[in-house]
Amino acid sequence: MRAPIGNFDNARPAPDCLDELTAPVAQAVRAWHGDVPADQLIYVDTDPEIADTAVFAKHYGQELLDESANCVIVAGKRSGETTLAGCVVLSATRVDVNGAVRKQLGARKASFASMDTATGESGMEYGGITPIGLPGDWPLLVDSRVVDTEWVLIGSGRRRGKLIVPGKALAALPGAVVIEGLGI
Structure with missing residues (x-):
């Protein structure tokens, strides 16, 4: 099978490689x-x-710079309560933590979750966190530009391997909220 984007030697439907995830x-x-x-x-x-990202794109295809998305875990705090959320933005942008995220979570303060929290609570490896498989009770904030990307490269849960999915598929994930301007 040929991947819809990038230059990858080994592309397979994810249901056929569950042991890689x-x-x-x-x-x-x-x-x-x-x-x-x-x-x-x-x-x-x-x-x-x-x-x-830059080295990855040089090796697997420069177009991936525009077709890759990062998923980061943020912690929103209000009245002693912490809410963890996944945020997905194109890799050429960064998450608007203090604006869009804080507002969407109704948090007084929002920041990136620590690596230990992000990996421990998601069950995924640092550098491979993906929106697919995050806890269902977490908000999942997805930048509208990611959803509008025909095919987007995201993490697979591990540092080795990636998933390529239609951008619109991310809008249908549990807890997903599509936000214009999440990535700045």
Whole structure:
């Protein structure tokens, strides 16, 4: 199978490579439903040593600079309560934590979650966090430009490997809220 974007030697439907994914991501792919069929979630094997976006794009295809998205975990705090949320923005932008995220979560303060919290609570590896498989009770904030991208490269839950999915599929994930201007 040829990947719809990038230059990858090994592209396969994600349902055929569940053993390459972390447990929460594999479970989400197994339980996948919606307008986008699960076999349109494409797993590509990648070298974890070249995970930095610029180096990654140089190796796997320059167009990936415009077709990659990052998923980061943020912590919103209000009245002693902390809400964790996933935020997905194109990799050429950064998450508007103090504006769009804080407002959407109704938080007094918002910041990036610590690495230990992000990995421990998501069940995913640092550098591979993906919106697919995040806890269902977390808000998932998705920048509208990600949803409007035909095919988007995202993490697979591990540093090795990525998923290529239709951008619109991310809007249908549990807890997803599409926000214009989430990425700045």
